[in-house]
Structure formats: C-alpha cells, structure tokens
Amino acid sequence: MSSPGLLMRRPAAARHTAVLAGIDRLGALLTLLGAAGLFLLPFVLFKANRIVPGDSRSVAQVLPLWASLGFEAMLAAVAAVALLIANGPLRLAAALGGIVGLAMALAAAANALTPPHNIIVRVAPGGGFWLLAAALGLLATDAITRMRPGPGVRVLLLGLFLGAAGLALTHGTFDNVSIVREYSLHASAFALAARQQVLLSVGSLGAAVIVALPLGILCHRAPRLKPGLLGALNVIQTVPSIALFGILMAPLGALAAHVPLAAAVGIRGIGAAPAVLALFLYSLLPIVANTVAGLKRVSPATVEAALGMGMTRWQTLTSVELLLALPVILTGIRIVLVQNIGLVTIAALIGGGGFGTFIFQGIGEMATDLVLLGAIPTVVLAFSAAVLLDALIEVLDRARQ
Amino acid sequence: MIVIESLTKHYGPIAAVDGVSMTIERDSITVIVGTSGSGKSTLLRMINRLIEPTSGRVLIDGRDTASESGHRLRRHIGYVIQGYGLFPHRTVAHNIATVPRLLGWDENRIRPRVAQLLEALQLDPAVYSGKYPHQLSGGEQQRVGVARALAAEPAVLLMDEPFGALDPIIREKAQDDLLEIQRKFGTTMVVVTHDIDEAFRLGDRVAVMSAGRVLQYDRPEVLVTHPADPLVARMTGSAERAMRLLSLTTAGEAALPLTPGEAGTGGPAVPASASLRVVLSELLWHGSESATVIDGDGTPRGRLTVAAILARARAR
Numbered sequence: 001m002s003s004p005g006l007l008m009r010r011p012a013a014a015r016h017t018a019v020l021a022g023i024d025r026l027g028a029l030l031t032l033l034g035a036a037g038l039f040l041l042p043f044v045l046f047k048a049n050r051i052v053p054g055d056s057r058s059v060a061q062v063l064p065l066w067a068s069l070g071f072e073a074m075l076a077a078v079a080a081v082a083l084l085i086a087n088g089p090l091r092l093a094a095a096l097g098g099i100v101g102l103a104m105a106l107a108a109a110a111n112a113l114t115p116p117h118n119i120i121v122r123v124a125p126g127g128g129f130w131l132l133a134a135a136l137g138l139l140a141t142d143a144i145t146r147m148r149p150g151p152g153v154r155v156l157l158l159g160l161f162l163g164a165a166g167l168a169l170t171h172g173t174f175d176n177v178s179i180v181r182e183y184s185l186h187a188s189a190f191a192l193a194a195r196q197q198v199l200l201s202v203g204s205l206g207a208a209v210i211v212a213l214p215l216g217i218l219c220h221r222a223p224r225l226k227p228g229l230l231g232a233l234n235v236i237q238t239v240p241s242i243a244l245f246g247i248l249m250a251p252l253g254a255l256a257a258h259v260p261l262a263a264a265v266g267i268r269g270i271g272a273a274p275a276v277l278a279l280f281l282y283s284l285l286p287i288v289a290n291t292v293a294g295l296k297r298v299s300p301a302t303v304e305a306a307l308g309m310g311m312t313r314w315q316t317l318t319s320v321e322l323l324l325a326l327p328v329i330l331t332g333i334r335i336v337l338v339q340n341i342g343l344v345t346i347a348a349l350i351g352g353g354g355f356g357t358f359i360f361q362g363i364g365e366m367a368t369d370l371v372l373l374g375a376i377p378t379v380v381l382a383f384s385a386a387v388l389l390d391a392l393i394e395v396l397d398r399a400r401q
Numbered sequence: 402m403i404v405i406e407s408l409t410k411h412y413g414p415i416a417a418v419d420g421v422s423m424t425i426e427r428d429s430i431t432v433i434v435g436t437s438g439s440g441k442s443t444l445l446r447m448i449n450r451l452i453e454p455t456s457g458r459v460l461i462d463g464r465d466t467a468s469e470s471g472h473r474l475r476r477h478i479g480y481v482i483q484g485y486g487l488f489p490h491r492t493v494a495h496n497i498a499t500v501p502r503l504l505g506w507d508e509n510r511i512r513p514r515v516a517q518l519l520e521a522l523q524l525d526p527a528v529y530s531g532k533y534p535h536q537l538s539g540g541e542q543q544r545v546g547v548a549r550a551l552a553a554e555p556a557v558l559l560m561d562e563p564f565g566a567l568d569p570i571i572r573e574k575a576q577d578d579l580l581e582i583q584r585k586f587g588t589t590m591v592v593v594t595h596d597i598d599e600a601f602r603l604g605d606r607v608a609v610m611s612a613g614r615v616l617q618y619d620r621p622e623v624l625v626t627h628p629a630d631p632l633v634a635r636m637t638g639s640a641e642r643a644m645r646l647l648s649l650t651t652a653g654e655a656a657l658p659l660t661p662g663e664a665g666t667g668g669p670a671v672p673a674s675a676s677l678r679v680v681l682s683e684l685l686w687h688g689s690e691s692a693t694v695i696d697g698d699g700t701p702r703g704r705l706t707v708a709a710i711l712a713r714a715r716a717r
Contacts, residue, residue, distance in 0.1 A: 299484070299486065301485065302487070305485070305487070306486070306488070307472075307475070308451055308486075309480060310476030310500060310503055311472065
C-alpha cells in the first residue's frame, strides 16, 4: 500500500511530534493559572465582620507548615499530570483530587482563622482560591471531554458532583466559610429563592413552547410569514432585559388597576408577572427559529411518503415531522432554559424574586458573600440544565441517526 | 382497472396536465414516460389525489376516487417515490408496517405480513427487521420502499421514478425484481419514468407524455413500429428502432421448433428469457448462424437463426 519511502519517513515524523506533544498545551496554561493563584493572590480573606474589606492571607500564613507544604506538593502533582499525561481518566482523577484538596484547604483555613463560637468573623475565599478552583475545574472539564462519555455517564457525573457538593455543605466542615455562613443566615429565603428561580425560568419556558411551537410550524408551512415574524422576535431580543422589564411595568400596572380579574390572578406592574412576560418574549425567538430549522431538516421525500401512504396532515406533523425535528427544537429549548435561568436573576430588580434577590441585596449591603450566595447557585442551576438537556438531545439524535 | 377521464390540472394559466384520458388494465404494468415538466408526475399524483385535479375524474375498479377523503383513499393505493422517503426514526419493520397500522390491523396480522414482504424482496427478516434506514444500502432501501408500499395488499401501486436513485447495475436487477413482484402479487402498477429504456423494459403498455398531454399510449412494439407523433419516434430512437424491437421479444417466444432428432445445432446456447437483441449479439460474436434456446434447467427448447431474428426486426 504505502511506498518504502513513506515507511521510512513516518517514525521520524512521529519522533518530531512526540517532543512537541510531550507537554500538554492546556496543561501548561492551567499550571500557569494555578501557580499565579497560589503565589500571587490571597488564598482567603479574613474579615472582622461581613461588610468590611478583608485582610489577605496566603496558605502558608494560615495552615501549619506540614499542611501547606502538603497542599503545595499535591498541587504540583496535579500540575505534573496536567502537563505530561494525556490519559483522560488519569487527568480527571488528578483534577478531582485537586478539587477535594483545595476544598479541604479552604475548610482548614476557615476553621483555623475563626475563633471558637464566633459567628461575626468571616473567612472568605480569596482570588487565589478562585483561580485555583477555575484551573482545576477546567482541567476536570477538559478531561471529561477527552473521555467522550455518553449522555448517561455525563448525567451520572453531574449527579455525583451535585451530591458531593450537597454532602460537603451539610456535613459541617465548611460551616466557617463565609458563603456557607451566609447561607445558614438565609436558609429559608434561599429555599424560596430557589423555587422562584426554577418556577420563573421553567414557567416562562413552558408558556413560550406552547406559543412558539405553533408559530414555528406556521412559519414552516407559510414561508412568507417567516421574515416578518422572526424579524419582530429579533427586535424583542435586542431590547435589554432591564429595559423590557421597565417597558412592561406600565401596561401591566394599568391592566391590574383597571381589570380586577387581572389583579386577582396576581398580575401587577412589578413582581413575577412582568418577569414571566419578559422571559416569555425572550424565549420565543430561539424556539421559533429552531422549530423552523428542525422542520426544514426533514427530507421532503419523507413527508411526501407519509402523505402518500395515507397519513393525515396532523399524523404527518406529529408522528414524522415534529419527531424528526425534535433534537433541533430541544436545542432551542436548551438555549432558552439556560438563558432564562440567568435572566431571572435580573427579574429580582422588579420584585420577581429568585437568586437575584441575594445578588442585589448583597450589592446594596456591599456584602460579597451574599452576592456569591445568589450567583453560585444560579451558575450551578444553568450548568445542570445544560448538561441534562444536552444529554437528552444526544439520546434522541442517536436514536434517529 | 383504472379509468382516467379528461383529467386536467391547472397551475394559474398553465395546464400541467391537459385533458388526459386513458384506461389502465388490471394486473399490468403501465409506464408513463416523458421529459421533466411533461406532467407525468402530476398525472400520477392525481390518481391518489396527493394533487387534486382541476377537472376530470379517476375511477378505480369503477369507484370514483373523489368519493372518499384523500388520506383514506391513499391507504389502499401503494406509493413509491424516488429517494423512497423511508422514515429515518423507524426500523425497517416499523416502516413497512406503516399503512397496516394506519388501517388498524392487528399486530398478529402485521408481523407475518412484514416478514412475508421482506422475504419476497430478498431481505432476511431476522437481519433487516430491526435495522434503521441509514444502515441500508441504496438497493436495500429501494426494496424496503416497495415492501412498505405493498404492505396493506393494495390493488394499485403507483411508482414515481422508483429506480432513479440507483446505479445502473443495481437498477436492472431492481427492475427484474419488480417484474417478479408484479407476477407474484398481481398488482396493477403505474410507473413514472423519464427513461425510455426502463419504460420498454417494464411496461405492458407505455404512455408517452409531453406538455401535459399523452401523445401515444400503446404496447411498446407499436410505439416503435407505428409512432403516432414525431416526438414519440424521436424518443423511441429512430436509429435504434430495429434493435429496440428485438429487445421486446424473448428467445423463448421466438424460438423455432427443434427438428426431431436434432439435439443441438452447434451454435451457442441461449436462455429462453434472453431478448432477441442479446441472442443476435451473441450469434454475431461467435460468427454462428444459429443458436440453441434452452430452458432454465438446460433442456433444449428450440432454435433461433440469424435470418429468423432479422425477420423480426423489420417494420411490420
């Protein structure tokens, strides 16, 4: 098959690339990032109370010598794996080990710096901690990507991650870390905010699906309507969220004032109503556009065969066209869900509730911990929604091709 | 029997099909041949009312097709299209079961029917039932498309360029298989194609269409010997018409009786199913004056001479 010349050249080329491939490029970048976090930025911030700016503390300043050396040695080992080893599972194990070590170091630092029974003092993760967490998180994500796990495994990994995080938080080890302390002060409000966050984002998504799906089908059937409708939805998409909340306050307020029924079902100028309406409007474009794209993907021969064999229009739509378009439509729904989970935080400005309440309250009080108590769960929620829907889309797509 | 009565379809001022009347015999293969834009597909789709005619009517076994709703009508008419349109999200068995399911057949009746069709189309049910369309070759997809169209035992099968997506070698095999299927199930078939060779190969009767009208509708040999229109003459190929005529007759049909005691004539042996065109080519190649026509099992059945073949190639 190949000439002798090619056979001669191949090992030389392999040797050449082996030298380059010896050091993993992403590993090098992450190592630099981690090193910067470890040596240049404070690991934790010590504050006398929740509002004052904190004093920087490095790992060496907080932990006993053996512990800080052990921590640095552990990080060095993770860096070595990140730099030199291409094997996915090994890299993932190293990253996870690093994350556990980092969490333990944070808990140890918080426990060492907090005097017994003192609930006024705050020990917050510093820039160094966050940078290390980011580097290790990226290393773990990259390792998972390299392993190309199936959808089931990805959902399992997500479940393990959420379970481990929940276990760590309830276990008590982290009780002296500022964000956990902030959580224990707001536990009941947190549960309410979580419910609101999910209800607002999923509720507006549900309403949008009910309206956008028929609109998408209509655009597919009557292509003349498409430019106008998608153009209008595009304009809505370009209105900044805060402006849209503001625009909706006046008409909804007027509606509530003049129509008693509207007020009775909870429609007001502020609160959940304008939030849901705004999110609903934002949700329309991705779902309509993806429904149109998904239906367009269905081969005309398939549709003609369905009709030619005696399926009704409705049977053709539901049991052939929509089923075949489903992965693309779900991709639109995924975009909307992740976008809504993020946007709901802004709805807190108009009294919509959700995790945004903590963020804006925290900004008002200059309490960074409270801001993070709103921001971190929002990110986790959006991330989980993305992983779950991605897995679902892949399962469906695999089943039909 | 399908009776088409002055069927017309207008798109704005343009008549895609212009007053076509024809009668399609039971248990035969009728081929509608024409260039693109001749209206042949529109005519076919008006038979199962995927396209509603502007005027005129279609009777299948005496019943006006407009007397029931379109989707109900289509459940009793098989339909095969170019590209087959198999459902990519359904298995082969599920695809074939489409119309029986629409008709509400019992699962116990559907399963053996699917297996019977797969076998009739030379697809091993154990291997193919669970496969998805993208796992099949073009030829296999075509056969599944035909099986799906025949699933509910329709009396009429409509096919729109059913072999258009196949490469030439598989196409000939698929055409032979279709003839076999027709003999086996005795279905009335209407096939649309742009390929005149395919039309001559398959059709008991061939309709030549142009600009929405049927120029001539007759047996293939009549189209060659007595073209009613210059376009029909051009399509049937005036330069090749003698050879085309030969290709319409098989060696078995034309064979001269064997003289008693005469075992072989020394010439090449040709199967009874071969066309005279093939036999003549064979004789010219071997420089032989006569050939022995043999049956499937190899017994001599008759003989053919160059002179006898040439006599059949002359305009009658």
